[in-house]
Structures are given as structure tokens and as C-alpha cells.
Amino acid sequence: MRAVILQGVGGTEQLVYDDHVADPQPGPGQVRIRLQAAALNHRDVWIRRGLYAGITLPVILGSDGVGIVEAVGERVDASLSGKRVWINPSLSWGSDPRIPDYSIWRILGMPDPGTYAEAIVVDAAQVVDCPADWTSETAAALPLAGLTAWRALVSRGGLKEGGHQSVFVTGIGGGVSQMALQIASAMGAKVYVSSSSDAKLADAMAAGATGGVNYRHEDWVGRARAMIGGDGPDIVIDSAAGKTLDDLVDLVRPGGRVVNYGQTTGPCPRLEVRRLFWKQVDLLGTTMGNAEEFQAMTDFFVSRKIRPVVRHVLPLKDAAAAHELMESGEQFGKIVLSIDS
Ligand SMILES: NC(=O)c1ccc[n+]([C@@H]2O[C@H](COP(=O)([O-])OP(=O)(O)OC[C@H]3O[C@@H](n4cnc5c(N)ncnc54)[C@H](OP(=O)(O)O)[C@@H]3O)[C@@H](O)[C@H]2O)c1
The missing domain is CATH 3.90.180.10 (Medium-chain alcohol dehydrogenases, catalytic domain)
Incomplete structure (x- = not known):
């Protein structure tokens, strides 16, 4: 072969x-x-x-x-x-x-x-x-991106069908990020994204995102907070880590969940722990998923006709x-x- x-x-x-x-x-x-x-x-x-x-x-x-x-x-x-x-x-x-x-x-x-x-x-x-x-x-x-996004959002992030939740997904150029956008949108969540590229933000909006911020902007957290409104997103899905992880604990709403599955930009140099406990934030790790999650994910994409x-x-x-x-x-x-x- x-x-x-x-x-x-x-x-x-x-x-x-x-x-x-x-x-x-x-x-x-x-x-x-x-x-x-x-x-x-x-x-x-x-x-x-x-x-x-x-x-x-x-x-x-x-x-x-x-x-x-x-x-x-x-x-x-x-x-x-x-x-x-x-x-x-x-x-x-x-x-x-x-x-x-x-x-x-x-x-x-x-x-x-x-x-x-x-x-x-x-x-x-x-x-x-x-x-x-x-x-x-x-x-x-x-397969791999769909499975990772499914477990991150549904099993770990607690995303519910029709639950009127808001989700923030970092680095929308990434394969897993895009599937997270697709799954969360199809479940009725409002999805906000970040990217290094305004063109990718525009692509994400065309694919169903409610809004997007360029993370190269110095005050991208402030811009994201203003765009999302209220107390911040219910669920954050991240694979950038690095300094971004601390910013995400800042951005998520009190009692919200930050779910991480990677460290594209390297280890997190500093985490403001006070924010973590004071805001009662769940900081969760996730990787891939099990056979039931793979079946549920493929069933979801097929039945919802998402590609x-x-x-x-x-x-x-x-x-x-x-x-x-x-x-x-x-x-x-x-x-x-x-x-x-
Ligand atoms: N644990 C697991 O099960 C699992 C599964 C799959 C992937 N991963 C890991 O997750 C990461 C992404 O994987 P992938 O296959 O989706 O990769 P990918 O398609 O290459 O995506 C990487 C994306 O990271 C984004 N990014 C870079 N710097 C960023 C920053 N400072 N803030 C926010 N986003 C940033 C970029 O988004 P923009 O282009 O929009 O700027 C880039 O497109 C990798 O580190 C990978 O190893 C883990």
C-alpha cells in the first residue's frame, strides 16, 4: 500500500x-x-x-x-x-x-x-x-476534533440543548474550535470567538458565531466582556493556555466553567488564584473522549446535518x-x- x-x-x-x-x-x-x-x-x-x-x-x-x-x-x-x-x-x-x-x-x-x-x-x-x-x-x-469538542463542551462544559448558555471559544482558526462553534450553535448557545485574524472572525460569524474579538488587541478581554455583556460567558473552551488562561478565568462569569484541552502558546506563567476561588470558577481539563461520546458526537453531526x-x-x-x-x-x-x- x-x-x-x-x-x-x-x-x-x-x-x-x-x-x-x-x-x-x-x-x-x-x-x-x-x-x-x-x-x-x-x-x-x-x-x-x-x-x-x-x-x-x-x-x-x-x-x-x-x-x-x-x-x-x-x-x-x-x-x-x-x-x-x-x-x-x-x-x-x-x-x-x-x-x-x-x-x-x-x-x-x-x-x-x-x-x-x-x-x-x-x-x-x-x-x-x-x-x-x-x-x-x-x-x-x-473524528478527533469532533470528539474533543464534544467532550469539552457537553461532558465537561455542561452545555445543554436549548439551555440559552453563552460560550466563548478561543482561537477559532483551530480545528477543534470550529467544531465547538458548530456544536454549541446547533444546541442554541450564543457563541463568541477569538482569533488572530479579522478574516477568520468574519468566517466564524458566517458560520454562526454571535461575535468575535481579535486576541492580538491589547485589551481583547475588555472587548470580549463588552461584546458578551452580563457577567461574561457561561462556558469557555480553550486550547491556547499560556497567559490567555488567566485572562479567561477573568472573563468567565462567576460560577462558570473554563475547559482547557491544550497549550498551543505554552504553559500558563501566572494564574490569579484569588479570582478562581472568589468567582467560584470551575477550571477543567479534558482530552479526547470515550466510545459513547464518539457515537453521540457522530450521531449529532449526522442528525443535524452539520459538516x-x-x-x-x-x-x-x-x-x-x-x-x-x-x-x-x-x-x-x-x-x-x-x-x-
Ligand atoms: N487534549 C486533546 O484531546 C486535544 C485534542 C485536539 C487538539 N489538542 C491541542 O489543542 C490545540 C489546537 O489543536 P488543533 O488541532 O485544533 O490545532 P490548529 O487547528 O492548528 O489550531 C491552533 C489554533 O490556536 C489558535 N491560537 C494560537 N495562539 C492563540 C492565542 N494566543 N489565543 C487564542 N488562540 C490562539 C490559533 O487560532 P487563530 O488562527 O484563530 O488565531 C490557531 O489556529 C493544539 O495544541 C493541540 O495539540 C488537544
Whole structure:
């Protein structure tokens, strides 16, 4: 099969396209999927640059994929064969819905071979039906970002359907952020966003945001507070961290929730703890999600006819160029690798 293999830590030259990789064989309880498309996540770039824990190389990167089940191992329902499926990239979460079992839990695409390939083997329990009317590119964009946004908003953030809540999402150029905007809007929340780019703020408004502020402005917190009104947003969804995290505890309403899932701008240098306890703020961490959340998230996108925003589609062999696009930070929407065309 064709695949892109990360050979070492470094620049995009470490992503090597190879059209003579052996097809993986499904073991007991597993399926082999012929992939139609894969999508990038920032995690892929962190791994390539050596900024991720527990890197094992060489490896096929990629957590997002959609494709057709073409072979099933022993003890797998044969009727799965021929089905079009999403892969839940949160592997072996374990039995506690609140936290993964860290002794077995992994994210697809390192250490397990990922989706930058024509075929992949995963446990049959990881696949969920994907409707035929989704394009491969749109479908591939959904799994990791959709799952992360769903758990952050619904399970951790406490977002309720029709609950008239307000949500503030940082860095709307990010893949997870955009899905958070889509989910929260569809649930009837008022969604406010931040971005480094006025053009992305305009895109976000067109996609359903109520308002947006440019976080490059010195007083973006004041602007956000004036725009949102009242006591501030009920829920904040953030992956920037750094100094921003302290600003978000300032911005959220008393008794509100700040849910963080990343630290794109680095560790938080200072947190005004007095604000945290005086305002009775819940500061919550979240990562990925469990199988039930993945099913609920895909059901939600399908039943509400919401589609992820795809900005760039490149052929699999151009994975290095796709990484460069992600690192440029210019995108609004997911970057997808087309595999079957
Ligand atoms: N824990 C988890 O389960 C999980 C899952 C997925 C991702 N993550 C992490 O979450 C982060 C985002 O991932 P992604 O794949 O969505 O990445 P991405 O698509 O590359 O998005 C990164 C975004 O961060 C925003 N940003 C940068 N500096 C910011 C700042 N000072 N304030 C607010 N926003 C800022 C930018 O938004 P603008 O372009 O609008 O300026 C940028 O587009 C990464 O650190 C990733 O590792 C964690």
C-alpha cells in the first residue's frame, strides 16, 4: 500500500512517501479499512517536531480517517465487511467514562500506525457507521476534533440543548474550535470567538458565531466582556493556555466553567488564584473522549446535518506540504489528505 512514514523527528522532509508498504493484516477482533481520506491535527505536527511525549519512530501518523471495511479478523461480525466507517481515534479508553485507563489508552497515529496510508487495521470496536452522503474529505475531518469538542463542551462544559448558555471559544482558526462553534450553535448557545485574524472572525460569524474579538488587541478581554455583556460567558473552551488562561478565568462569569484541552502558546506563567476561588470558577481539563461520546458526537453531526469545514485537500503524497500549511496557521478549517483519488 501507499503510506507516509515519519522517519525521524525534525522538518517536513522526515515525512517520507512510500508506495511499497505491506498491507496490515487484521488479527482477532480487528478489521482492515481501505482508507478514502485522512485529516491532520496539530498533534501530528507536535510529534514530527519532537514536542510530544513518548514518541516511537518510525510511524505512520494520522488520527483521522474514513474508509471501507475490506477484511475482518476472527470473532468479528462478517456483516461489517463493505461498510463505510469512521474510526474513533481514542483507542482502548477503558471502562470509566470520566477518565481513560492510562495503562492501555492510546491515540491513533503513534504509537499505533495511523491514517496517512491506504489501509489501516484497528479493533472492530473502534468503528462507527459513516453515511454515504458525506464526502470522504468532509468525513475524514470529523473524528478527533469532533470528539474533543464534544467532550469539552457537553461532558465537561455542561452545555445543554436549548439551555440559552453563552460560550466563548478561543482561537477559532483551530480545528477543534470550529467544531465547538458548530456544536454549541446547533444546541442554541450564543457563541463568541477569538482569533488572530479579522478574516477568520468574519468566517466564524458566517458560520454562526454571535461575535468575535481579535486576541492580538491589547485589551481583547475588555472587548470580549463588552461584546458578551452580563457577567461574561457561561462556558469557555480553550486550547491556547499560556497567559490567555488567566485572562479567561477573568472573563468567565462567576460560577462558570473554563475547559482547557491544550497549550498551543505554552504553559500558563501566572494564574490569579484569588479570582478562581472568589468567582467560584470551575477550571477543567479534558482530552479526547470515550466510545459513547464518539457515537453521540457522530450521531449529532449526522442528525443535524452539520459538516466540518474543510479548507485544504491535498493528495496523500503531499503530506509534507499539508504539515507546512498547518504550521503557517493560515487555515480556517481542516486540512485533509485525499487517499483514494
Ligand atoms: N487534549 C486533546 O484531546 C486535544 C485534542 C485536539 C487538539 N489538542 C491541542 O489543542 C490545540 C489546537 O489543536 P488543533 O488541532 O485544533 O490545532 P490548529 O487547528 O492548528 O489550531 C491552533 C489554533 O490556536 C489558535 N491560537 C494560537 N495562539 C492563540 C492565542 N494566543 N489565543 C487564542 N488562540 C490562539 C490559533 O487560532 P487563530 O488562527 O484563530 O488565531 C490557531 O489556529 C493544539 O495544541 C493541540 O495539540 C488537544
